[in-house]
Amino acid sequence: MIRIVSAALLWLGLSAGPVVAQIACALYEHDNYRGHSLIIGAGQRFSNVGAGWNDKASSVRVGPGCTLTLYQHSNFSGDQRTVTGDTASLGNLWNDQTSSASCQCTRGVDRFCRFYADVNFNGANRGVAENTSLRYVGDAWNDKISSVKVPQGCSLRVYQHRDFGGDSRVFAAGDYAAVGALWNDQASSLQCSCR
The missing domain is CATH 2.60.20.10 (Crystallins)
Structure with a gap:
């Protein structure tokens, strides 16, 4: 049932705390998980997060058993930061620096x-x-x-x-x-x- 509701909410473009945990990883526009979000499913690799998200991530959520790797430049290049849990602020160095990202999970998490x-x-x-x-x-x-x-x-x-x-x-x-x-x-x- 959770999976059906999660899929339905994502299809509608809505996100909520429990949905983010269910779907592995998410980038947020502002600190404390505020603003728009970009969902990254388990096993997904974004070689370019797109013009709408380039250098805009300020906080992230990472589901249980998952690892989110942020890269400073497109195509997984430049400095990188690995995150294994929810992070309400990426800090001064990583605020608005992400251009590519990947989400890898070892536990069963929905992929999209x-x-x-x-x-x-x-x-x-x-x-x-x-x-x-x-x-x-x-x-x-x-x-x-x-x-x-x-x-x-x-x-x-x-x-x-x-x-x-x-x-x-x-x-x-x-x-x-x-x-x-x-x-x-x-x-x-x-x-x-x-x-």
Whole structure:
């Protein structure tokens, strides 16, 4: 039941304390977990947190059994900081310094396939919990997906039409800054499958 509620809240773009713990790692815009949040699922690696999040993280939450690694620059370069628990303030040195991040977990924590409205992981984004199928992505997302992130051990299959109809494409684990010219703004249903 918690997993269903967590997935539903994330789909709506809402976040709350218990949901963050359930989904592994999260960056927050301000100290004390305030402001907007960027959820990072177990096994997800963001080689670039996107223009909307570059150098903006001030606090983080890290679920039990998980490790969040923050990097100063894109592509996991520059100085790095490892965080293994909730941190209400990243401190003067790390405040507003994160450009890439990864979340690794040793315990069973939900993983999420994440898709974005624009290329390079920009614009609005939503996560779909592992082993979840959406027969229709909804009016707000229909034919609007331009980039995707798929956690380790997972794959994301997107379909051209509702109810898994039309052509389909599988994205293996990894970050895809662009889904490709043929698939840009084409997906209407999808499946996030993890082993």
